[in-house]
Amino acid sequence: MSTIHIPPSPFNPSDLTLITQGAEALVYKTTFLTPSTPTALKIRPPKTYRHASLDARLTRARILAEARVLVRCAREGVRVPAVLGADWEKGWLALEWIAGRTVRHALDGWLKAHGDDVGSSEGLEVKGLMGRMGKAIAQLHGVGVVHGDLTTSNVMVESEEGLEGDVVVIDFGLAVMSVQEEDRAVDLYVLERAFVSTHPQAEGLFGEVLRVYADGYKGAKGVVKKLDEVRQRGRKKSMLG
Amino acid sequence: MIALGLEGSANKLGIGIISHPSPTAEPHVLANLRHTYNSPPGTGFLPKDTALHHRAYFVRLVKRALYQAHLTPADVDVICYTRGPGMGACLTSVAIAARTLAALWDKPMVGVNHCVGHIEMGRAITGAQNPVVLYVSGGNTQVIAYAKHRYRIFGEALDIAVGNCIDRVARALRIPNDPAPGYNVEMMARKAVKRRGKEGELVELPYAVKGMDCSFSGILSAVEALVGQLATGEDDERKDRLKFSDGVLVTPDDICHSLQETIYAMLVEITERAMAHVGATEVLVVGGVGCNERLQEMMGMMAVDRGGTVFATDERFCIDNGIMIAHAGLVAYETGVQVSIEESDCTQRFRTDEVHIGWRDKDG
Amino acid sequence: MTNPGTVLRIPHLQDSLVYVALFQSVKNSSFLRQQLIEGNTTYEYAFLDASTILSTTHVLAACFRAINDATANRLRTRNVHSEIVFALSPNNNIAESFRRFGVADETTSLLAIKVIPTTGTAAGDSSATDAIATHLRGAVEGEPAPFTDEAFAGLSDVTRIRKLYKAPAPGSSRKKTGVNGTSSSLQELKSLESIIIGSMAIKGS
Numbered sequence: 001m002s003t004i005h006i007p008p009s010p011f012n013p014s015d016l017t018l019i020t021q022g023a024e025a026l027v028y029k030t031t032f033l034t035p036s037t038p039t040a041l042k043i044r045p046p047k048t049y050r051h052a053s054l055d056a057r058l059t060r061a062r063i064l065a066e067a068r069v070l071v072r073c074a075r076e077g078v079r080v081p082a083v084l085g086a087d088w089e090k091g092w093l094a095l096e097w098i099a100g101r102t103v104r105h106a107l108d109g110w111l112k113a114h115g116d117d118v119g120s121s122e123g124l125e126v127k128g129l130m131g132r133m134g135k136a137i138a139q140l141h142g143v144g145v146v147h148g149d150l151t152t153s154n155v156m157v158e159s160e161e162g163l164e165g166d167v168v169v170i171d172f173g174l175a176v177m178s179v180q181e182e183d184r185a186v187d188l189y190v191l192e193r194a195f196v197s198t199h200p201q202a203e204g205l206f207g208e209v210l211r212v213y214a215d216g217y218k219g220a221k222g223v224v225k226k227l228d229e230v231r232q233r234g235r236k237k238s239m240l241g
Numbered sequence: 242m243i244a245l246g247l248e249g250s251a252n253k254l255g256i257g258i259i260s261h262p263s264p265t266a267e268p269h270v271l272a273n274l275r276h277t278y279n280s281p282p283g284t285g286f287l288p289k290d291t292a293l294h295h296r297a298y299f300v301r302l303v304k305r306a307l308y309q310a311h312l313t314p315a316d317v318d319v320i321c322y323t324r325g326p327g328m329g330a331c332l333t334s335v336a337i338a339a340r341t342l343a344a345l346w347d348k349p350m351v352g353v354n355h356c357v358g359h360i361e362m363g364r365a366i367t368g369a370q371n372p373v374v375l376y377v378s379g380g381n382t383q384v385i386a387y388a389k390h391r392y393r394i395f396g397e398a399l400d401i402a403v404g405n406c407i408d409r410v411a412r413a414l415r416i417p418n419d420p421a422p423g424y425n426v427e428m429m430a431r432k433a434v435k436r437r438g439k440e441g442e443l444v445e446l447p448y449a450v451k452g453m454d455c456s457f458s459g460i461l462s463a464v465e466a467l468v469g470q471l472a473t474g475e476d477d478e479r480k481d482r483l484k485f486s487d488g489v490l491v492t493p494d495d496i497c498h499s500l501q502e503t504i505y506a507m508l509v510e511i512t513e514r515a516m517a518h519v520g521a522t523e524v525l526v527v528g529g530v531g532c533n534e535r536l537q538e539m540m541g542m543m544a545v546d547r548g549g550t551v552f553a554t555d556e557r558f559c560i561d562n563g564i565m566i567a568h569a570g571l572v573a574y575e576t577g578v579q580v581s582i583e584e585s586d587c588t589q590r591f592r593t594d595e596v597h598i599g600w601r602d603k604d605g
Numbered sequence: 606m607t608n609p610g611t612v613l614r615i616p617h618l619q620d621s622l623v624y625v626a627l628f629q630s631v632k633n634s635s636f637l638r639q640q641l642i643e644g645n646t647t648y649e650y651a652f653l654d655a656s657t658i659l660s661t662t663h664v665l666a667a668c669f670r671a672i673n674d675a676t677a678n679r680l681r682t683r684n685v686h687s688e689i690v691f692a693l694s695p696n697n698n699i700a701e702s703f704r705r706f707g708v709a710d711e712t713t714s715l716l717a718i719k720v721i722p723t724t725g726t727a728a729g730d731s732s733a734t735d736a737i738a739t740h741l742r743g744a745v746e747g748e749p750a751p752f753t754d755e756a757f758a759g760l761s762d763v764t765r766i767r768k769l770y771k772a773p774a775p776g777s778s779r780k781k782t783g784v785n786g787t788s789s790s791l792q793e794l795k796s797l798e799s800i801i802i803g804s805m806a807i808k809g810s
Binding site for chain 3 (some may be wrong): 011030031032034037068082086088089094
């Protein structure tokens with residue numbers, strides 16, 4: 001971005017380390033509540049092209065929507081980053097820092113080292129990871145949450161090496177509350193397309209995500225069936241080519 | 242090479258003649274004529290009447306175009322027509338006329354996708370290399386990025402096109418359709434800004450962006466529901482009229498302003514998402530709604546914030562026209578694309594990503 | 606001069622000095638509560654019933670919210686101290702928050718919190734907190750306890766806290782196990798804490 005971003009109060013730029021910069025929000029690493037609590041600070045900067053009142057209204061609604069979805073997941077016992085603090089007037093959200101790597105990163109590393117073993121016994125590790133992803137997404141859908149932007153960059157695995165470790169879905173900036181089969185199927189479709197285009201070697205293993213997902217909650221099997229329909233339709237909601 | 246382009250997918254009949262002196266040289270616009278069918282205020286244009294209009298004006302516009310370009314039918318190399326998408330009766334009328342000319346003059350034909358026409362013309366006119374394209378008109382709303390010989394659709398309106406929304410708001414407010422409902426809405430929005438300032442309070446309207454897509458039927462319904470409560474002017478004395486929080490009466494001008502601010506913010510947002518996703522810095526706005534200066538201004542601000550640029554064309558090219566069909570048709574023809582009269586069909590549904598873009602490099 | 610309390614270093618709130626002191630076996634809760642009701646200016650504290658507090662993080666979250674809102678001129682209550690009590694509540698009912706989280710006549714373990722602007726020097730901060738410590742030692746009839754999670758674990762009424770925040774009881778049908786493993790009581794408390802902190806964060810929306 002060419003405009004330098006000044007964080008809203010009470011934050012000072014010197015206390016923040018920029019991690020990612022999306023169209024919607026900037027994510028910084030910092031501490032929150034104690035000097036030893038690592039935190040992901042998500043800031044939605046004002047958009048100058050919008051009428052000020054519309055911008056404030058949207059920022060407020062989006063910070064709140066994300067916070068509410070995360071708290072709902074917490075209440076339902078679904079593991080997601082915890083909400084530590086929020087200020088929807090100023091446009092920021094402080095979330096539990098999930099240590100580890102994205103599934104994208106972890107899988108890339110593993111495939112580089114073991115690419116040819118995907119079908120073998122060592123490939124069981126990948127299969128295990130896929131299954132845990134399927135289970136995590138099923139848990140979200142099972143409590144009425146649709147993520148809205150599932151990619152392998154939005155799922156973390158809590159380990160520094162290899163593919164073992166808990167799977168935690170992150171970045172709920174586009175999440176909505178929905179129990180519609182269509183919405184859930186599209187969630188899976190987006191992930192499938194993302195998976196296939198970023199990890200073509202492991203394409204065949206995506207089925208494991210769906211297999212475990214299908215047993216994840218009542219109605220999951222129907223969603224996997226619906227996914228077929230969504231695939232036939234092709235692009236109506238996918239964002240990848 | 243010289244191409245005749247014939248466009249009539251909606252209520253504008255466009256006849257254009259373009260020359261490509263060589264495949265690499267800049268194209269020359271030799272003639273660009275258009276006649277618009279407008280229905281009375283409070284109504285929208287119907288396919289039957291529109292097709293009638295296109296049939297009535299076709300011959301005189303083609304004759305005038307040839308005259309302006311100082312050409313005879315013999316000089317034309319290929320007849321390009323809009324294959325789709327668009328209104329059935331209108332597309333068919335123009336297609337039949339195109340076939341007639343092709344038969345009369347013994348020329349090859351090329352069927353062109355209307356959206357691809359807008360995109361190719363926009364690129365040619367503005368010089369944008371590989372922009373994310375926002376194509377917005379009465380019939381279409383798409384965010385497009387080029388990849389591997391396809392114009393891939395990244396985001397779109399899920400229900401009605403933004404231009405359709407604006408046209409129907411105009412209808413609900415009985416705003417004249419001449420020269421174009423969207424143009425009149427824009428003028429009224431400017432009046433509201435003049436009266437209340439740029440940051441004047443907005444009427445809160447539904448904002449519907451879902452991921453990379455957006456929808457407009459919600460905001461249309463909301464506006465239609467408010468119509469009965471609007472003040473006719475600042476001197477409207479009725480007690481039940483809608484007011485802003487400071488007590489000032491809400492007029493149709495204000496609705497136009499609030500509508501624009503909301504729907505254009507939605508379009509800029511989905512465009513920005515696509516740009517972030519593909520890592521683009523250029524954005525090209527095409528289609529009739531792309532003429533709107535407020536939309537261009539907002540898109541420009543977003544692009545600048547990202548260290549990029551916005552490209553837009555003026556009303557000669559953003560409003561439906563025959564030149565874009567001639568140009569897109571000709572670039573395709575130059576790669577060997579053509580249809581016989583028997584094969585020349587048209588279709589109401591024709592997605593932008595169905596077309597093989599053979600004239601561009603695989604990587605841009 | 607033993608200092609019974611702790612100065613909290615809350616990231617991003619470097620303009621505020623937050624002094625906390627935990628006491629158990631408190632005998633004069635009624636008196637302390639009375640001082641607050643009368644608006645006695647020497648008793649500008651947040652006095653919390655420590656049995657409603659789960660952990661130190663729980664306290665920190667309330668302090669952050671209250672101080673941040675005070676700085677942004679968004680106080681819903683009289684001052685930052687009453688705001689800390691209010692911040693603990695998952696809903697917007699101010700009176701109810703005092704009844705539930707504030708010191709009551711029956712309170713036996715008390716958390717006292719005082720927020721003052723930083724003085725600008727380490728020495729200045731030190732003498733300010735010493736003054737607070739001295740006052741509290743004299744005012745509160747109880748035994749100082751360290752401001753730690755262990756101390757709160759011994760004092761908190763977890764069942765009551767779950768009720769206050771409408772969090773599901775452990776082992777209830779709504780709870781699900783982790784993707785990789787099973788639930789443990791440490792995990793349950795962590796889960797409860799997340800629910801509490803999250804509810805506090807979105808309160809008032």
